[in-house]
């Protein structure tokens with residue numbers, strides 16, 4: 001069921017899941033349960049003791065009917081009545097005691113699994129997040145982890161309880177009368193097949209429920225966030241979305257009803273068969289009492305009292321395999337994600353970049369987005385799974401890029417849209433790794449450097465600024481948790497956003513709405529700039545805003561950026577003429593290739609793409625803005 005950890009395998013697993021129980025899977029589940037070994041032992045002890053105590057109940061009834069009543073032994077009668085109260089009471093108390101341990105085990109396993117999964121997801125590459133529905137991820141973190149817990153605290157504990165109860169009951173029953181035991185067992189074939197069938201139906205329903213719930217969550221996720229809601233409103237799609245949602249919700253409703261009805265039917269069948277068994281025991285038992293002097297009324301009653309303890313566990317056990325397999329599907333789904341290979345692997349023993357000068361080099365770097373072309377040169381599982389497509393030039397987002405930006409220099413990336421400028425900026429903080437070639441910082445291959453020590457020196461300001469749903473201060477502190485108030489204000493002043501923030505009623509404590517929507521695009525970008533100023537990295541990567549900003553906003557941003565770019569190596573996706581003109585090196589990109597590089601004058605003299613862009617775009621853009 002595991003597709004060698006391939007990401008596409010994860011998408012398909014839902015459809016392919018079969019009720020098989022692999023020992024590898026069980027061993028892995030056990031690895032998670034092992035730390036709770038002591039508590040599990042308590043739970044098992046509790047189950048065993050309760051089973052034994054409960055099993056004594058019918059024996060008391062037998063003694064009451066066979067001995068105490070005929071012999072008119074009042075003392076014995078009182079004692080037995082007391083026992084009839086004390087036994088369930090003790091059983092109940094032990095059960096409560098046992099529950100707290102089983103709850104701790106279950107919740108503990110949830111906690112461990114969830115944290116392991118979250119940690120793993122945190123380390124997944126950017127590509128993973130661009131190709132995964134967040135609803136799907138959240139569903140795994142929530143539903144499947146809870147499903148996994150149920151497998152432990154529900155199915156596994158039920159299994160043990162039933163096995164113990166059954167063993168104890170059969171032993172006692174056979175001791176009472178083996179002929180009646182056989183008779184009681186004779187009705188079993190009557191209900192094992194329906195129990196199995198219904199179990200299977202229930203399993204199918206619960207699997208469909210998982211799927212429809214996930215689909216419903218996805219609709220909610222997509223349409224109930226700011227961007228989604230905006231899109232729905234702008235295109236007037238409320239009615240369609242309402243219908244789409246109501247279809248999904250209706251599917252959830254239908255399945256809920258079906259599962260409840262099938263469940264009921266199951267109990268009716270069990271009840272019916274138990275009734276047949278009970279009738280048979282009383283009937284044949286009656287004969288036995290009449291014809292065999294040693295057989296007494298109390299024996300029949302005690303026997304009948306044992307029947308539910310025989311049929312219940314047996315019918316449950318008939319389904320155990322299916323149930324266990326179903327509950328283990330959740331574990332499997334969680335493990336599947338934990339096993340997803342990390343595309344960007346940290347070098348834990350790698351170099352720690354304490355200080356950097358800020359020299360950035362690209363050496364023959366080629367890059368293809370993994371789902372468009374070759375992910376890695378060889379051995380890529382997806383390439384094996386999917387049809388092998390010829391690699392055409394167009395599939396390379398970057399092809400054989402080489403350049404050097406010296407410490408403190410400003411490099412301007414220019415070129416038509418889709419040329420690969422953004423992709424270049426992604427390779428530097430290792431949001432992606434090059435397919436071929438090497439990216440170096442201060443002469444070190446960045447794959448040999450500890451990731452955190454690399455990231456610490458790189459600051460990025462993208463066009464789309466993400467702010468957490470938290471105060472402005474908390475958002476700023478993200479860059480430097482120990483920043484003082486003075487530092488925060490200093491950074492915001494430098495980013496030309498302090499006046500605006502301090503004019504807000506709550507100042508720096510203002511909560512930024514989901515995705516920071518209360519600020520305009522330009523204001524958000526200035527907050528992002530303040531954040532980078534606080535971080536104070538040696539290397540700055542900047543995506544200059546294009547046309548979306550008004551000139552006032554743009555002027556403020558420019559004023560914020562100019563000092564920021566000083567004293568650092570800056571790589572800027574440049575749209576403004578002033579940035580381009582002040583660049584130490586201009587990198588001209590086209591169709592994933594670095595077609596020209598040099599200073600403005602050199603490139604104008606070369607009279608190539610840059611010169612064309614200069615005449616047609618940069619100049620015109622700047623005129624339009626000024």
Ligand code: ADP
Nearest residue numbers: 130369372397416417418419420421422423424
């Ligand atoms: P630019 O920043 O110069 O506009 P990009 O670096 O964003 O260009 O894009 C370069 C090429 O890579 C484009 O053809 C784009 O369609 C493609 N591309 C960008 N992001 C992805 C992605 N996540 N998956 C697949 N292809 C992508």
